[in-house]
Amino acid sequence: MSAAQSAGTDQQHAGPQTTQGTTYASAGVDVEAGDRAVELMKAAVSATHTRQVVGGVGGFAGLFDVSVLKDYRRPLLATSTDGVGTKVAIAQAMDIHHTIGFDLVGMVVDDIVVCGAKPLVMTDYIACGHVVPERIADIVRGIAEACQQARVALVGGETAEHPGLLGVDDYDVAGAATGVVEADRLLGPDRVQPGDVVLGIESSGLHSNGFSLVRRIIADAGWALDREVAEFGRTLGEELLEPTRVYSADLLDLIEDHEMVVGGISGVHSISHITGGGLSANVARVLPQGVVAKLDRSSWTVPGVFQVLAELGGVPQQDQDRTWNLGVGMVAVLHPDVVDIARRLLTSRNLGSWVLGEIVPDDGSLQTASGYVQGSKGVDGGAALLA
Numbered sequence: 001m002s003a004a005q006s007a008g009t010d011q012q013h014a015g016p017q018t019t020q021g022t023t024y025a026s027a028g029v030d031v032e033a034g035d036r037a038v039e040l041m042k043a044a045v046s047a048t049h050t051r052q053v054v055g056g057v058g059g060f061a062g063l064f065d066v067s068v069l070k071d072y073r074r075p076l077l078a079t080s081t082d083g084v085g086t087k088v089a090i091a092q093a094m095d096i097h098h099t100i101g102f103d104l105v106g107m108v109v110d111d112i113v114v115c116g117a118k119p120l121v122m123t124d125y126i127a128c129g130h131v132v133p134e135r136i137a138d139i140v141r142g143i144a145e146a147c148q149q150a151r152v153a154l155v156g157g158e159t160a161e162h163p164g165l166l167g168v169d170d171y172d173v174a175g176a177a178t179g180v181v182e183a184d185r186l187l188g189p190d191r192v193q194p195g196d197v198v199l200g201i202e203s204s205g206l207h208s209n210g211f212s213l214v215r216r217i218i219a220d221a222g223w224a225l226d227r228e229v230a231e232f233g234r235t236l237g238e239e240l241l242e243p244t245r246v247y248s249a250d251l252l253d254l255i256e257d258h259e260m261v262v263g264g265i266s267g268v269h270s271i272s273h274i275t276g277g278g279l280s281a282n283v284a285r286v287l288p289q290g291v292v293a294k295l296d297r298s299s300w301t302v303p304g305v306f307q308v309l310a311e312l313g314g315v316p317q318q319d320q321d322r323t324w325n326l327g328v329g330m331v332a333v334l335h336p337d338v339v340d341i342a343r344r345l346l347t348s349r350n351l352g353s354w355v356l357g358e359i360v361p362d363d364g365s366l367q368t369a370s371g372y373v374q375g376s377k378g379v380d381g382g383a384a385l386l387a
Contacts, residue, residue: 062156205305214240280321
């Protein structure tokens with residue numbers, strides 16, 4: 001975990017000097033505060049380290065012993081990067097910063113697990129207007145706790161102070177992770193067949209998508225974050241900051257469970273992470289051409305946070321569908337023989353699930369139906385219809 005604060009080229013373009021001289025501190029960068037933040041976060045970061053992590057906190061680069069991969073026949077590396085988006089504005093307004101780490105880790109590692117890959121290492125990047133050591137430590141503590149839950153090592157990061165570019169209390173976070181999957185265990189569209197079952201897996205709430213819409217709704221309605229909302233049983237702000245559920249460890253265990261094997265391979269054929277773009281668009285990404293996932297809107301109850309926000313803002317159904325997860329955090333496309341087993345295993349891990357739909361041949365009869373989505377996110381694959 002690097003202690004360095006981002007200097008850019010400020011030192012080379014310092015401008016006119018005072019009689020005392022222009023210092024980095026007078027330019028708005030507090031190196032000592034950065035060092036203090038690292039000291040506060042070291043224990044949390046170290047707790048994510050396995051014996052494969054070489055060296056400790058503070059190096060220029062994180063080191064991971066990949067000899068663990070020598071037993072793979074054909075290891076494929078999977079990598080992902082993401083941020084939290086404008087949800088950070090809610091955290092800043094409420095002065096609660098540790099939950100954002102779960103949002104960041106979830107957005108990154110759960111994009112990796114969809115192909116069946118095991119996350120190995122993660123790094124983070126925090127840009128802020130001014131380093132408040134306790135605040136930075138809270139953010140990183142949340143990231144580290146989520147990494148432990150995901151069974152991934154937090155091996156490095158950067159805290160960059162950008163005075164004049166960001167406000168004093170502003171910050172943004174991003175992260176990247178790398179994982180590995182055996183080539184012949186790669187999940188994806190080529191495994192999906194007509195007759196497969198689409199399993200919905202519950203979300204913990206809004207997760208980390210669609211917050212620009214959320215923030216516009218509550219601003220237009222004049223709702224304060226400390227407003228008690230009966231449907232939530234807590235304040236609006238507390239509901240909005242509910243952390244993203246981190247699924248990777250649970251889904252990896254599901255994929256690898258011996259009860260899930262059908263014909264010598266896992267009965268989990270493909271997985272979709274329901275993030276920006278909504279349910280149909282993200283499911284379509286993990287299907288092959290020539291099939292459509294028929295998703296039944298009546299198969300689950302949309303959680304209250306989505307219902308309240310939709311009613312408050314008069315949000316059209318189409319916008320809800322393509323912006324929020326609506327209570328579906330992940331989707332697994334399964335061989336029909338393992339559906340009951342999968343649901344039982346997920347329940348044992350405190351994850352609710354239900355049969356969301358089925359995979360059928362795309363004979364063209366559904367292509368004019370409202371809600372039909374094909375070719376999402378640049379992937380010319382299958383289609384999905386939420387009806």
